[in-house]
Amino acid sequence: xxxxxxxxxxxxxxxxxxxxxxxxxxxxxxxxxxxxxxxxxxxxxxxxxxxxxxxxxxxxxxxxxxxxxxxxxxxxxxxxxxxxxxxxxxxxxxxxxxxxxxxxxxxxxxxxxxxxxxxxxxxxxxxxxxxxxxxxxxxxxxxxxxxxxxxxxxxxxxxxxxxxxxxxxxxxxxxxxxxxxxxxxxxxxxxxxxxxxxxxxxxxxxxxxxxxxxxxxxxxxxxxxxxxxxxxxxxxxxxxxxxxxxxxxxxxxxxxxxxxxxxxxxxxxxxxxxxxxxxxxxxxxxxxxxxxxxxxxxxxxxxxxxxxxx
Ligand code: NCD
Numbered sequence: 001x002x003x004x005x006x007x008x009x010x011x012x013x014x015x016x017x018x019x020x021x022x023x024x025x026x027x028x029x030x031x032x033x034x035x036x037x038x039x040x041x042x043x044x045x046x047x048x049x050x051x052x053x054x055x056x057x058x059x060x061x062x063x064x065x066x067x068x069x070x071x072x073x074x075x076x077x078x079x080x081x082x083x084x085x086x087x088x089x090x091x092x093x094x095x096x097x098x099x100x101x102x103x104x105x106x107x108x109x110x111x112x113x114x115x116x117x118x119x120x121x122x123x124x125x126x127x128x129x130x131x132x133x134x135x136x137x138x139x140x141x142x143x144x145x146x147x148x149x150x151x152x153x154x155x156x157x158x159x160x161x162x163x164x165x166x167x168x169x170x171x172x173x174x175x176x177x178x179x180x181x182x183x184x185x186x187x188x189x190x191x192x193x194x195x196x197x198x199x200x201x202x203x204x205x206x207x208x209x210x211x212x213x214x215x216x217x218x219x220x221x222x223x224x225x226x227x228x229x230x231x232x233x234x235x236x237x238x239x240x241x242x243x244x245x246x247x248x249x250x251x252x253x254x255x256x257x258x259x260x261x262x263x264x265x266x267x268x269x270x271x272x273x274x275x276x277x278x279x280x281x282x283x284x285x286x287x288x289x290x291x292x293x294x295x296x297x298x299x300x301x302x303x304x305x306x307x308x309x310x
Contacts, residue, residue: 001017001018001021003018003021003300003303003304003308004303004304004305005123005124005304005305006124006303006304007114007118007124007125007126008124008125008126008127008136008137008300008304009114009115009118009125009127009134009136010115010127010134010136010172010175011134011136011139011140011172011173011175011176012175013136014136014176015179016179016180019140019143019176019179021303022140022296022299022300022303023140023143023144023147023296023299025298025299025302025303025308025310026140026141026144026292026295026296026298026299027295028299028310029294029295029298029299029302029310030295032068032069032295032298032310033064033065033068033291033294033295033298035068039068039069039070039310040069040070041069041070041302041306041307041309041310042066042069042070042071042301042302042305042306043069043070043071044071045066045071045072045102045103045305045306046071046072046073046074046100046101046102047062047063047066047071047072047073047074047075047101047102047103047104047105047301048073048074048075048097048100048101048103048104048105049062049063049073049074049075049076049077049105050075050076050079050093050094050097050104050105050106050107050108051075051076051077051078051079051106051107051128052079052084052106052107052108052109052113053107053108053109053129055077055107055128055129056268056269057267057268057290057293058105058107058128058129058135058137058138058293059077059105059107059128061290061293061294061297062105062126062128062297062301064294064297065294065295065297065298065300065301066301068294068298069298069301069302069306069310071301071305074097074100074101075097075105079093090108090110090113090116090117091116091117091120094106094116094117094120094121094125095120095121097121097123098120098121098122098123101123102123102305103123103124103125103126103301103304103305104117104121104123104124104125104126105125105126105128106125106126106127106128106130107128107129107130108129108130108131109131109233110130110131111130111131111132111133112130112131112133113130113131114126114127114128114130114133114134115130124304124305126300126304129168130168131168131234132165132166132167132168132171132231132234133168133171134168134171134172135168135169135171135172135267136172137293137296137297137300138168138169138172138173138267138293139169139172139173139175139176140296140299140300141289141292141293141296141297142169142173142226142265142267142289143173143176143180144292144295144296145263145265145285145288145289145292146158146224146263146265148292149263149285149288150223150224150261150263153177153180153182154180154181154182155181155182155183156182156183156223156224157182157183157185157221157222157223157224158177158182158183158184158185158222158223158224158226159185159187159215159218159219159222159224159225159226160173160174160184160185160186160187160188160194160226160228161186161187161188161215161225161226161227161228161248161250162187162188162192162227162228162229162230162247162248162273163188163192163228163229163230163231163244164186164188164192164193164194164195164228165188165191165192165193165194165195166192166231166234166235167228167229167231169228169267170194170226170228171194171195171198173226174194174198174202175198175201177207178201178202178205178207181207181208182208183208183209184202184207184208184209184210185209185210185211185212185218185222186209186210186211186212187211187212187213187214187215187218187248188211188213188247189213189243189244189247190213191240191243191244192230192244192247193211194211199211215248215250215254216254216257219254219255219257219258219262220257220258220259221259222258222259222262223259223261223262223263224262224263224265225250225258225262225263225264225265225283226265226266227248227250227264227265227266227270227273227274227286228266228267228273229266229269229270229271229273230244230245230247230271230273232245246272248273249272249273249274249275250264250273250274250275250278251274251275251277251278252275252277252278252281255278255281255283258283260282262283263283263285264278264283264284264285264286265285265286265289266286266289267289268286268289268290270286274286298310
């Protein structure tokens with residue numbers, strides 16, 4: 001299992017053992033992530049954060065992870081202040097970052113952008129979201145959250161709800177869960193269901209999978225409720241968005257029939273799909289989940305750029 005200088009373009013590049021190794025390393029990174037212990041294993045290393053789409057957690061947690069390990073960060077949170085505004089291509093922007101930094105984190109609206117960047121860069125490229133494609137490091141932190149909060153990933157009833165068509169987090173997560181033998185239920189309006197190629201992959205590997213439109217009916221059996229935002233920016237037609245923007249809302253009344261041990265996750269940002277009253281209840285894990293992005297990204301960066309030590 002050699003992670004050194006490896007690209008992280010798709011979660012499908014990772015086997016189950018690879019994933020478990022990253023989660024294990026993230027567990028070891030916890031004291032450093034919390035600021036209780038110092039580490040300088042990435043001293044002298046530079047990370048380039050290239051964000052062509054909005055981000056709060058992904059960009060800041062990569063930055064935090066790098067700084068907590070003694071490394072440095074360059075980059076941009078908005079391409080409008082860069083030469084992209086003058087018409088520079090993604091390939092040329094990536095070539096520049098490649099010559100300044102030791103690794104590149106890229107978020108871009110075009111599906112396949114991270115793969116393209118990896119082809120143009122000699123340095124490792126980490127996909128921080130490519131359009132409606134994938135978001136592999138989010139999946140690693142989602143799996144870490146399930147492991148930390150539920151003990152095991154296997155055999156949980158995991159309900160994915162919301163925009164399963166355009167939501168890249170649920171695409172990567174479904175592929176990864178298919179390695180762990182979790183039971184997946186997809187709840188979405190018919191127009192926003194999981195892409196057929198992902199469903200057939202899941203069925204092809206013998207995954208336990210079903211689809212529903214009714215959230216109420218699946219809540220009592222759920223161990224993990226993974227809520228997603230309707231991805232407004234990806235709808236070609238604003239009218240289509242308006243038809244589904246209020247499709248699901250998680251509130252205390254809906255959760256009244258849930259198992260006591262249910263956990264509610266969300267990659268964030270949320271818009272209106274989880275009522276604020278849920279935040280202070282026993283089920284909410286989404287803010288903790290966002291924190292877990294720091295140890296997970298420390299684990300990934302130290303494995304790719306260092307010796308995996310923390
Ligand atoms: C997600 C994303 O960018 O795909 N956010 C994140 O990275 N935590 C989810 C979203 O934007 O809805």
